[in-house]
Amino acid sequence: MRRIVSTALAGCAAIALAGCDGNPLARQAETKSEAEVAQAEFPQRVYWGDSHLHTDNSIDAYGFGTRLGPEEALRFARGEEVTSTLGLKARLARPLDWLAITDHSDGLGGTKALAEAPRILIRDPVMKRWHDLLNSGPAGSQRAVAEIIDARARDKMPPAMMDPDTGEKRTRSIWDAHIDTVERYNEPGKFTAFLGFEYTLMDGGKNLHRNVIFRDGGKRVKKIVPFAALGTVIPDGLWRYMDGYEKATGGKVLAIPHNSNLSNGLMFQLTEPGGGAMSAAYARRRAAHEPLVEITQIKGDSEAHPFLSPNDEFAGFGVTGWELGDLAMAEGKSNEMFAGEYLREAFKRGLTIQDRTGVNPYKVGVIGSTDSHTSLATADENNFFGKHTGNEPQAGRAMQTQNLGTRQGRFGWHYLAGGYAGVWAVANTRAAIFDAMMRREVYATTGPRMTVRFFGGWDFGAGDLNGDWVRAGYTRGVPMGGTFKSGSGKAGKGRPSFIVSALKDPDGANLDRVQVVKGWTDKAGKAHEKVFDVVWSDPAKRKLAGGKVPSVGDTVDVARATYTNAIGAPQLATVWSDPEFDPGQRAFYYLRVMEIPTPQWPAYDALRYKLKLPPEVRVKAQERAYTSPIWYDPPA
Amino acid sequence: MTFREAAARVLREPLVHFLVAGALVFALFGDNGAPQDRRIAIDSAQIGRLSAEFAQTFRRPPTRAERDALIANAVRDEVYYREALRLGLDRDDLVVRRRMRLKMEGFATTPVDLAAPSDTTLQGWLDRYPARFAGEPTYSFEQRFAGGPIALPASLDDAPTSEVAARFGEDFAAALPRLPLGQWTPVASGFGEHSVRLNARRPAPPPRLADIRQRVENDWRAAQARASSERAYRALRDSYTVTIER
Numbered sequence: 001m002r003r004i005v006s007t008a009l010a011g012c013a014a015i016a017l018a019g020c021d022g023n024p025l026a027r028q029a030e031t032k033s034e035a036e037v038a039q040a041e042f043p044q045r046v047y048w049g050d051s052h053l054h055t056d057n058s059i060d061a062y063g064f065g066t067r068l069g070p071e072e073a074l075r076f077a078r079g080e081e082v083t084s085t086l087g088l089k090a091r092l093a094r095p096l097d098w099l100a101i102t103d104h105s106d107g108l109g110g111t112k113a114l115a116e117a118p119r120i121l122i123r124d125p126v127m128k129r130w131h132d133l134l135n136s137g138p139a140g141s142q143r144a145v146a147e148i149i150d151a152r153a154r155d156k157m158p159p160a161m162m163d164p165d166t167g168e169k170r171t172r173s174i175w176d177a178h179i180d181t182v183e184r185y186n187e188p189g190k191f192t193a194f195l196g197f198e199y200t201l202m203d204g205g206k207n208l209h210r211n212v213i214f215r216d217g218g219k220r221v222k223k224i225v226p227f228a229a230l231g232t233v234i235p236d237g238l239w240r241y242m243d244g245y246e247k248a249t250g251g252k253v254l255a256i257p258h259n260s261n262l263s264n265g266l267m268f269q270l271t272e273p274g275g276g277a278m279s280a281a282y283a284r285r286r287a288a289h290e291p292l293v294e295i296t297q298i299k300g301d302s303e304a305h306p307f308l309s310p311n312d313e314f315a316g317f318g319v320t321g322w323e324l325g326d327l328a329m330a331e332g333k334s335n336e337m338f339a340g341e342y343l344r345e346a347f348k349r350g351l352t353i354q355d356r357t358g359v360n361p362y363k364v365g366v367i368g369s370t371d372s373h374t375s376l377a378t379a380d381e382n383n384f385f386g387k388h389t390g391n392e393p394q395a396g397r398a399m400q401t402q403n404l405g406t407r408q409g410r411f412g413w414h415y416l417a418g419g420y421a422g423v424w425a426v427a428n429t430r431a432a433i434f435d436a437m438m439r440r441e442v443y444a445t446t447g448p449r450m451t452v453r454f455f456g457g458w459d460f461g462a463g464d465l466n467g468d469w470v471r472a473g474y475t476r477g478v479p480m481g482g483t484f485k486s487g488s489g490k491a492g493k494g495r496p497s498f499i500v501s502a503l504k505d506p507d508g509a510n511l512d513r514v515q516v517v518k519g520w521t522d523k524a525g526k527a528h529e530k531v532f533d534v535v536w537s538d539p540a541k542r543k544l545a546g547g548k549v550p551s552v553g554d555t556v557d558v559a560r561a562t563y564t565n566a567i568g569a570p571q572l573a574t575v576w577s578d579p580e581f582d583p584g585q586r587a588f589y590y591l592r593v594m595e596i597p598t599p600q601w602p603a604y605d606a607l608r609y610k611l612k613l614p615p616e617v618r619v620k621a622q623e624r625a626y627t628s629p630i631w632y633d634p635p636a
Numbered sequence: 637m638t639f640r641e642a643a644a645r646v647l648r649e650p651l652v653h654f655l656v657a658g659a660l661v662f663a664l665f666g667d668n669g670a671p672q673d674r675r676i677a678i679d680s681a682q683i684g685r686l687s688a689e690f691a692q693t694f695r696r697p698p699t700r701a702e703r704d705a706l707i708a709n710a711v712r713d714e715v716y717y718r719e720a721l722r723l724g725l726d727r728d729d730l731v732v733r734r735r736m737r738l739k740m741e742g743f744a745t746t747p748v749d750l751a752a753p754s755d756t757t758l759q760g761w762l763d764r765y766p767a768r769f770a771g772e773p774t775y776s777f778e779q780r781f782a783g784g785p786i787a788l789p790a791s792l793d794d795a796p797t798s799e800v801a802a803r804f805g806e807d808f809a810a811a812l813p814r815l816p817l818g819q820w821t822p823v824a825s826g827f828g829e830h831s832v833r834l835n836a837r838r839p840a841p842p843p844r845l846a847d848i849r850q851r852v853e854n855d856w857r858a859a860q861a862r863a864s865s866e867r868a869y870r871a872l873r874d875s876y877t878v879t880i881e882r
Contacts, residue, residue, distance in 0.1 A: 136730065506825060507806055508826070
């Protein structure tokens with residue numbers, strides 16, 4: 001308990017300090033400015049980061065017990081040691097290159113304010129109950145937040161809690177203090193700290209959340225406050241807010257939807273929200289504001305579901321528990337909802353909508369991020385600080401019922417220790433990383449830091465790999481996130497070819513295989529998908545059988561939570577061309593890079609806390625990376 | 637021993653019992669004679685606040701009867717509050733104790749001197765904790781991978797340790813400080829065996845305040861906040877004699 005209170009104190013102190021900072025921009029004159037940072041001719045390094053992290057300014061994170069604020073979050077991401085809310089020393093084995101703190105705009109700082117408000121001034125009996133629970137220790141605090149989320153999902157929030165005037169004042173003061181803190185930790189060339197927030201759009205319990213990330217510094221971003229989602233069920237208001245920001249400040253901002261897997265089919269609809277065929281204007285609007293989607297994070301993975309991709313033996317990573325219903329478990333899931341939730345299907349739907357309207361609303365790149373609510377951006381299996389403070393490292397966490405949808409079948413072990421974003425940028429600055437996001441030159445991993453390159457062109461051959469193939473990739477082709485150049489004279493002639501290169505995480509597990517996932521639409525307008533194994537380890541021993549590469553094997557010793565790199569390969573590279581290419585068919589291609597099996601966080605917990613886990617608990621898995629697709633448009 | 641256990645033990649101390657009993661006696665009887673403590677005054681400012689809160693909840697001002705009820709309720713609150721204090725009901729209430737502590741800590745930490753620190757202050761801080769701000773050694777090297785072509789740079793110039801570690805792994809980066817200069821030498825990385833020729837190794841340059849002022853200031857500020865809250869606690873703590881029985 002002492003830890004909780006004393007770290008709360010540290011967090012408050014940090015905010016108090018930052019709030020009184022005078023003019024941080026003037027004082028930054030000595031620090032290198034973005035313009036002074038050297039930029040590569042084309043991206044040479046992948047920059048690792050987390051675009052989705054909550055601190056004690058988030059209404060639920062504080063309620064779940066987190067007492068670490070933005071300053072601790074930034075220090076931790078940069079590789080410094082901090083003390084977690086529950087009192088453990090926490091440090092990343094490897095620092096991140098960048099971080100976006102994305103606290104919920106709805107009720108920003110709200111639980112903290114409710115907990116710290118003089119009790120005598122709280123009139124609403126429900127709020128009084130929450131106030132008491134929040135102050136009664138971690139268990140009560142978590143109870144309060146479960147009730148708040150529930151009330152939010154059921155539209156039963158006490159009116160005083162939603163009062164716009166109080167909320168606005170509180171938001172402004174927290175936002176300004178937050179900006180000052182982030183500005184103090186943004187160090188161009190060394191560590192990028194983005195300004196951002198989470199727009200927590202819900203339709204009942206259906207998750208339509210977006211993270212909003214600014215390219216700009218505090219001077220511009222202080223002109224606005226985070227935009228709240230309350231009372232709306234479609235993202236239109238957010239897009240208008242983003243347009244307004246860009247117009248008023250000359251800055252740039254993007255939005256990244258996440259947890260489509262908990263939207264009960266609403267995230268990637270074929271129609272406009274509320275029904276009706278999607279218009280080209282709507283599709284264009286969505287694509288312009290939302291160039292990326294978060295494909296994997298702690299609350300599950302949204303690449304592919306076995307119901308949609310029955311022939312893909314690797315579909316369904318991290319869907320257990322999450323596939324039961326929406327975020328709040330207010331509504332269960334039925335099979336026809338999956339198609340609006342998983343990225344592979346969204347890419348396919350995008351093609352069909354483009355066939356019809358000429359615009360692809362789901363031409364999105366993919367990233368992973370944590371969505372951690374502990375201020376600690378951890379995604380390593382052996383160093384996982386949990387989804388929120390209720391499941392920071394402790395003996396029982398793998399089997400705890402978890403707070404969202406407490407009643408039906410979601411448990412601690414369903415959380416994935418995962419989600420980082422790899423960005424191919426020309427420098428480690430806000431501008432360079434943001435611009436790479438806008439052009440979708442990004443990829444997702446479930447935690448490990450594999451280095452993945454993917455270029456598409458018309459004339460790549462096996463010989464290219466012996467030369468400067470990165471230069472070749474950029475000059476003769478397009479990188480991940482791009483569209484095949486058409487009208488270049490070469491387009492449509494022959495078959496597209498791809499430079500594929502994956503390096504294992506230098507401090508992690510070997511690679512099993514690299515796959516190209518292709519989707520396309522046929523003449524009847526129907527979408528299809530196919531997974532090609534294009535390069536794999538031990539090809540001499542592992543011959544294709546029935547069109548598939550046999551399993552790589554398994555070295556995991558669950559009891560010791562270890563594995564060895566006796567199987568797999570440190571690097572897999574090839575030039576692949578599509579044997580089934582039809583120049584008349586719209587298509588996309590993305591890579592899925594599979595690691596060999598490794599222990600998952602419950603296995604490390606079992607070792608650490610001497611647990612006997614039930615057989616259904618996931619103790620090993622093949623971690624993976626997903627790249628943004630490369631798209632092909634047939635000649636008009 | 638945690639703070640709570642220590643506190644629990646302190647509360648079992650006979651001396652503490654005596655003091656608490658004394659305080660209770662004082663609370664119950666000692667100030668009975670003080671007339672101002674038996675007076676409850678509700679002024680117009682407070683009535684204004686009560687009405688405003690009502691209006692915030694119900695989106696209309698209270699009627700006269702409702703306002704009278706609010707006032708009666710405020711008096712009731714106050715009477716119970718004072719009587720509860722007299723009975724010491726706040727003492728065994730965990731929620732009350734935590735709230736009181738948070739408030740005290742809030743008082744203790746807010747008024748830190750926040751004036752922008754001078755270069756002298758920060759240079760002093762940097763000199764005091766050089767290890768915290770030490771830069772990284774850099775390396776220039778060429779490498780060949782035993783397993784054939786690999787998607788790694790064949791050479792790096794003046795790359796800091798962290799970049800080498802991010803690209804080649806921790807073991808590889810850890811081997812570079814001991815490597816002979818100018819000779820092809822086997823080095824293992826996370827990928828396998830390499831042959832490496834180290835061409836230059838530069839120790840971390842001494843950190844210059846001008847280059848890392850913001851970082852030094854961040855660290856200084858965080859330390860000031862911690863020190864200030866610790867000082868505030870110490871000032872109170874030092875007026876107590878605490879005995880802990882083990």
